[in-house]
Amino acid sequence: MVKTVIGDDMDITNSLDKNIKYIKDTFKGADDIIFREFKSGNKNCFMVYTDNIVSSDTIENAVLTNIMIRSTQNYNINSMNEDAVSVGETKKVYTFEEVFDAVLLGDTAIFTDSDNSALVISTKNWPSRGVPKAENEAVFQGPNDAFTEQGSTNTVLVRRRIRDTALKVKRMHCGKRSKTDVAVLYLKDVAKDELVQKVITQLENIDIDAVFDCGYVQQLIEKNIVSPFPQLQMTERPDKAASAVLEGRVVILVDNSPFAIMVPAGLNMFFQASEDYYERWEIMSLLRILRFIAAFISYSLPGLYIALTVFEPNMIPAQLALKIAEGRANVPFPTLVEVLIMELAFELLREACIRLPSSAGSALGIVGGIIIGQAAVEAGIVGPAVVIIAATAGICSFAIPNTGIVASFRLIKYFVIAASAFFGMFGFFMAQLLILSHLSMLESYGMPYLFPFCSAEAGGYSDLKDSLIRVPLIFMKKRPAFAKQETDGGKREEK
Amino acid sequence: MSIKDEKLSARQIQALIFSIFSGVMVTVMPFRFINVCGDNIALTLILGGITAAVFYGVLSRLFIYVKDENDLFFKILCILAAVHMCMFAGMCTYIFSVITSLFMLPEINKEMVAFILVLCAYIASSGGIKKKGRMSEITAVLMILGLIFVAVFMIKGENFERTYFKGLKTMESFRNVLMVSFYFDMSSFLFVMLGHYGKNDKKCFKTVGTAVFLTFIVLAAALLAAANIFGSTDAARRFFAAVEVLNDIDFPGSVVQRQEILIMGFIITSFFMLISTFIILSSEAVSKAVFGGKKFWSIFTAATVFIISILPNNTIQAFGIMNGIDYFGALFSVLAVLYVLTVMIRRKRT
Numbered sequence: 001m002v003k004t005v006i007g008d009d010m011d012i013t014n015s016l017d018k019n020i021k022y023i024k025d026t027f028k029g030a031d032d033i034i035f036r037e038f039k040s041g042n043k044n045c046f047m048v049y050t051d052n053i054v055s056s057d058t059i060e061n062a063v064l065t066n067i068m069i070r071s072t073q074n075y076n077i078n079s080m081n082e083d084a085v086s087v088g089e090t091k092k093v094y095t096f097e098e099v100f101d102a103v104l105l106g107d108t109a110i111f112t113d114s115d116n117s118a119l120v121i122s123t124k125n126w127p128s129r130g131v132p133k134a135e136n137e138a139v140f141q142g143p144n145d146a147f148t149e150q151g152s153t154n155t156v157l158v159r160r161r162i163r164d165t166a167l168k169v170k171r172m173h174c175g176k177r178s179k180t181d182v183a184v185l186y187l188k189d190v191a192k193d194e195l196v197q198k199v200i201t202q203l204e205n206i207d208i209d210a211v212f213d214c215g216y217v218q219q220l221i222e223k224n225i226v227s228p229f230p231q232l233q234m235t236e237r238p239d240k241a242a243s244a245v246l247e248g249r250v251v252i253l254v255d256n257s258p259f260a261i262m263v264p265a266g267l268n269m270f271f272q273a274s275e276d277y278y279e280r281w282e283i284m285s286l287l288r289i290l291r292f293i294a295a296f297i298s299y300s301l302p303g304l305y306i307a308l309t310v311f312e313p314n315m316i317p318a319q320l321a322l323k324i325a326e327g328r329a330n331v332p333f334p335t336l337v338e339v340l341i342m343e344l345a346f347e348l349l350r351e352a353c354i355r356l357p358s359s360a361g362s363a364l365g366i367v368g369g370i371i372i373g374q375a376a377v378e379a380g381i382v383g384p385a386v387v388i389i390a391a392t393a394g395i396c397s398f399a400i401p402n403t404g405i406v407a408s409f410r411l412i413k414y415f416v417i418a419a420s421a422f423f424g425m426f427g428f429f430m431a432q433l434l435i436l437s438h439l440s441m442l443e444s445y446g447m448p449y450l451f452p453f454c455s456a457e458a459g460g461y462s463d464l465k466d467s468l469i470r471v472p473l474i475f476m477k478k479r480p481a482f483a484k485q486e487t488d489g490g491k492r493e494e495k
Numbered sequence: 496m497s498i499k500d501e502k503l504s505a506r507q508i509q510a511l512i513f514s515i516f517s518g519v520m521v522t523v524m525p526f527r528f529i530n531v532c533g534d535n536i537a538l539t540l541i542l543g544g545i546t547a548a549v550f551y552g553v554l555s556r557l558f559i560y561v562k563d564e565n566d567l568f569f570k571i572l573c574i575l576a577a578v579h580m581c582m583f584a585g586m587c588t589y590i591f592s593v594i595t596s597l598f599m600l601p602e603i604n605k606e607m608v609a610f611i612l613v614l615c616a617y618i619a620s621s622g623g624i625k626k627k628g629r630m631s632e633i634t635a636v637l638m639i640l641g642l643i644f645v646a647v648f649m650i651k652g653e654n655f656e657r658t659y660f661k662g663l664k665t666m667e668s669f670r671n672v673l674m675v676s677f678y679f680d681m682s683s684f685l686f687v688m689l690g691h692y693g694k695n696d697k698k699c700f701k702t703v704g705t706a707v708f709l710t711f712i713v714l715a716a717a718l719l720a721a722a723n724i725f726g727s728t729d730a731a732r733r734f735f736a737a738v739e740v741l742n743d744i745d746f747p748g749s750v751v752q753r754q755e756i757l758i759m760g761f762i763i764t765s766f767f768m769l770i771s772t773f774i775i776l777s778s779e780a781v782s783k784a785v786f787g788g789k790k791f792w793s794i795f796t797a798a799t800v801f802i803i804s805i806l807p808n809n810t811i812q813a814f815g816i817m818n819g820i821d822y823f824g825a826l827f828s829v830l831a832v833l834y835v836l837t838v839m840i841r842r843k844r845t
Contacts, residue, residue: 239845290790315756423611425756426599429763430615437771440630454632456506457625457693 010096010419021048022096033103040067040084040112041074048099049108055125059108062086063121077115089122091446101179109233126150131157132258137237141276146236151181155237158185158253158260166190172203173255174217178210181255182217185241190248190483195445199250199263214261215255221263224442228411230404231444233265236329240274248483264444266451268467270405273297276470285469292468294396298426299409301393302339303416303428305386310335311424323385330380336421338382342390343413345372350394447482455481502693505702507628510635511688512706513713515772516681517638518765520714521737521758523590527678527814528714529731536722543675544711550676552704554828555685557835559699563692568834573784575827576683577777581796582820583680584773586801588612589813591766592804594735598755603751609804616770619654624691624775627768634764641761643672645741646716679707680821682828734810738762774800780807 001292005032027033036047045067049059059389067085070150075083081090089211093099099109109477132155134146147154155169163489170184182203185198202221211217214234222231233243236259241251244262252261262269265333267489271291313321318321331338356364393413397406412435419427443448445475452463463480479485498795532539556696561569576823591612600608620627685703692699717737721730730736741755774796807813 114631266816272572312756425598425759426595426608426611426763429760430611430767433767434615434619436633437622437626437630441626443655448629450629450633454507454629456504456510456632457502457628 005213011226012076012094012096012099012111012116012118014114015114016044016046016111016115016488019111019118023048023099026096026100032230037232038064038068040080043074043076044113045075046111047108048103048111048169049123050103050106053106053126054108054123058121058123058125060086063108063110063123076112077110077117077119080110080112085119085121087121087123089118093120101173104179105181115259124152128153134237136403137235137240137273139273139278142274142278143237143239143477145238147238147241147253148256149256149258149261149275150256151183151253152254153184154238154258154260155183158242158245158251161239161242163185166396167245170196170200170202174203174206175211176207176209176210180211182211183253185245185251185253187245190246190479191250192248192482192484194249195248195264195482198445199252203252209479211254211257214252214257214259217252218261219253223444227265227438227442228408229439229442229449230408231265231269231442233262233402234259234404235262236260243274243277247480266444266447266449267439268407268450269453270402271400273401277473281470281472288470289403291399294399295319295405295409298393298400299395299413300344300416300428300432301389301396302413303431305389306339306417307336307420307424307428309385310421313362315425324383327377327383327385331383332380333382335386336417338386339389339417342372342376342382342386343393343417346394347410391408452479471484501623501625501691503554503625503628503688503691504693505698507632507707508688508692508702509706510620510631511628511768511772512681512703512769513709514631514634514638514765515684516679516710516765516769518591518644518762518769519587521717522594522735522762523587523814524678524714524816525718525730525737526734527817528675528718529727529736531674535671536727539551539675540711540715540718544708544715545551546672546713546726547676547679548704548708551679551681551685551707552700554682554832555689555703556697556700557832558686558691560690561835561838562692564838568718568814568837572686572782572827572831572834573780577780577784577796579683579820579827580687580773580777580780581799582823583683584777584800584815585806586813586820587766587769588800588806590810591762591809593813594738594762595759598737598738599759599763606805610801611799612766613770613797613804616767617774617794619767620771620774620778620793620797624688624772624779625774627775628691631768634768636671638761638764641674641757642713642716645758669774676806677825678712680824681707682824683830684773684776686827686831687780688772690779700832732807734814783797790828806812 010022011479012183020035023046024035027035032051034047034051036050038047047059047064066086067080073079075082077092081092091102093102093109099118099120102120103109106126108121108123109417110121128148128150129146131145133144137146138144147157159167159169164187166188168186169186170186172182172184173179174182184196184200184203199221203217206217206220208216208220218230218232218234219225224231227413233244235244238260239261241253241260245251250263252263254261271288276288308316311323316324326452328335328338333341345368349365351371352368353362353365373387377384377387397409400406400409415435416428416431419431421427423430439450440448440454448454448457452467453460455461455463462478465476529536529538588609589605592608593610596603596605619630689699692702717740720740721733721736724730724740725733725736733739738755738758740757774793777791777796777799778791781796782788785791807816
């Protein structure tokens with residue numbers, strides 16, 4: 001458990017005045033904290049909560065009305081909890097730390113005279129924007145709801161899809177000051193115990209002031225921080241998260257973040273889209289293969305172009321080589337600079353389009369495309385072939401259904417470009433091998449990153465059914481190798 | 496003999512052997528092979544393949560018997576294995592740099608190419624043998640697919656009318672078969688690598704034997720293609736006939752003019768795997784023998800490989816040194832087998 005910073009471990013005293021003074025001193029200057037003193041019969045009581053994140057209706061109708069109007073009893077904390085408060089979730093606490101945590105989370109704390117405890121009543125009512133539509137991982141066929149910033153809603157969205165008592169939700173806080181709610185979801189009889197424990201331990205060990213988004217958590221619990229490849233998968237789709245839970249993976253939901261983290265994650269998983277399972281297997285298998293090809297093109301094509309045109313022009317058919325040379329006749333820069341100019345322009349355009357409002361973003365895309373594509377060629381800054389190369393690589397990167405892995409390919413593209421620029425096809429091949437070598441070194445929570453393409457040690461060759469191609473659903477009867485195997489009949493054999 | 500608890504599955508070991516030695520089969524072996532067996536290619540190939548598979552299968556079954564030993568003779572064998580692997584890797588690096596200079600980078604000197612290969616292999620070796628095993632699962636598949644692609648068009652485009660059973664002499668063929676088996680030169684590699692064998696020991700004969708035979712098929716394809724296109728006499732004069740062969744094959748609708756670059760991808764992959772794996776295993780062997788299993792910086796092994804790779808003055812000299820390394824390998828095999836037999840007798844007595 002993360003230690004509190006605002007309060008300390010001081011216990012609640014019997015004296016209500018002392019308790020009130022301590023609370024008011026602690027919250028001094030925080031005008032959104034509401035203090036309310038009232039009587040229950042002849043007994044003095046004190047209530048504290050945070051404005052705007054509580055349900056006023058609950059406080060007034062289920063708490064205050066019952067204590068102040070409908071009863072003339074002198075309630076203490078126990079009797080108040082048993083007789084007066086008509087709210088489902090209540091908790092008796094003994095330290096100020098627990099009180100402060102609860103109040104800042106949207107709960108209400110009630111103190112009474114001569115009681116060394118407080119009653120925390122669940123009154124959370126945070127502002128939310130409802131369940132939004134999935135935008136980054138949109139599909140033609142299938143549900144379109146997405147996670148929201150409210151952690152509790154996100155949990156509901158997953159639980160709605162898995163009505164199984166084995167679905168466990170472990171709640172915890174991350175961030176010393178933000179105390180952000182984090183929920184760990186898994187299926188008890190499917191997810192491996194060591195995986196669940198590892199994730200929980202990693203989350204408990206997070207030492208940071210605040211967690212504002214699951215991106216923080218992702219970076220803090222990844223093993224290899226130097227690698228450009230994400231070792232955890234993020235999704236905005238509840239159906240994808242639910243599917244991950246069913247596969248034996250662990251899903252982490254972070255409050256204030258409309259994304260879920262799925263653990264473990266391998267390269268293959270970044271190429272899987274929800275839609276793959278909603279439509280027929282033949283076409284989705286074709287699309288899977290296309291995505292892998294697109295990924296390769298997205299980071300390799302500019303480097304390959306440099307290697308071929310600069311070092312091995314005689315590999316290109318003569319007519320094509322002449323066309324390229326003709327296009328470059330007025331270009332004053334070497335091919336490497338030409339490619340870098342185009343790549344940089346494309347990156348800038350992409351970044352600008354994201355930052356601008358959607359209507360202006362699309363306009364900028366068109367204007368930028370025309371300027372960069374046509375004007376740059378006419379001005380003799382770049383050759384037409386380079387425009388085609390950069391555009392093709394860019395388009396291919398959009399075909400990959402996960403933005404995390406696309407960012408990795410964008411980065412390694414420059415490594416391939418550099419290697420090809422220095423050593424031609426030799427550099428190109430060496431760069432590919434180093435990337436492959438790096439990928440084979442990576443692991444995500446014990447699972448090889450290249451699983452199931454290299455899964456001889458895990459006996460996971462049957463998981464190839466859901467990799468480059470997606471076989472018909474009736475043939476996908478076994479859970480992945482990283483899940484508990486007792487639940488699907490029989491252990492796998494190492495090959 | 497493993498200093499880390501890194502176990503490889505049988506499939507990974509097969510993939511690793513295939514990935515590592517396929518490049519040697521395409522580059523180094525055809526020239527040496529044709530010069531040994533002349534016209535009598537097909538029979539030597541078939542018998543050589545079977546002999547090599549059985550020989551290394553038996554050898555691995557013996558080596559796995561002593562994977563947990565720790566006595567003085569074992570340590571000496573470890574040192575010899577490390578020396579042999581470094582020399583073999585160094586010569587392969589030289590041959591690779593020659594091929595790269597010939598077909599890809601004529602303007603960059605061989606030493607630079609060798610340096611880059613060894614540097615990249617050293618970087619890739621940092622993950623250990625387990626990661627190399629994983630990588631080989633992918634490289635082996637890619638290499639096999641590439642070979643099938645080439646083989647399909649090669650068979651389609653060429654007519655294999657020439658006979659390769661000319662001048663058949665029993666004794667000569669027998670000698671050739673034995674020589675070819677020794678050309679594989681993987682005894683030291685097996686001696687160290689089998690320490691990582693994570694499967695049932697009894698199955699290692701099948702594992703290694705199958706992998707060696709598969710690798711031999713690559714040699715068969717390369718040799719038959721080279722001898723068919725150039726003829727055995729002309730092919731015997733060319734150092735890298737199997738690489739040059741690719742230019743004579745017509746790929747339908749091909750957009751690539753110089754097709755030998757395609758096979759360079761295959762060769763680079765294989766040599767990259769070979770150098771990085773040998774750096775890992777040599778370092779392990781030295782660590783086990785000299786440092787009691789503690790970490791030995793593989794950068795020294797990598798440096799040794801690079802230094803050896805710049806020693807030859809020309810390709811003929813390099814092939815001559817490779818012959819010497821083969822004899823060293825054969826001597827190592829004999830010593831290792833004698834050692835295993837001694838250990839077996841000692842264990843039976845106790």
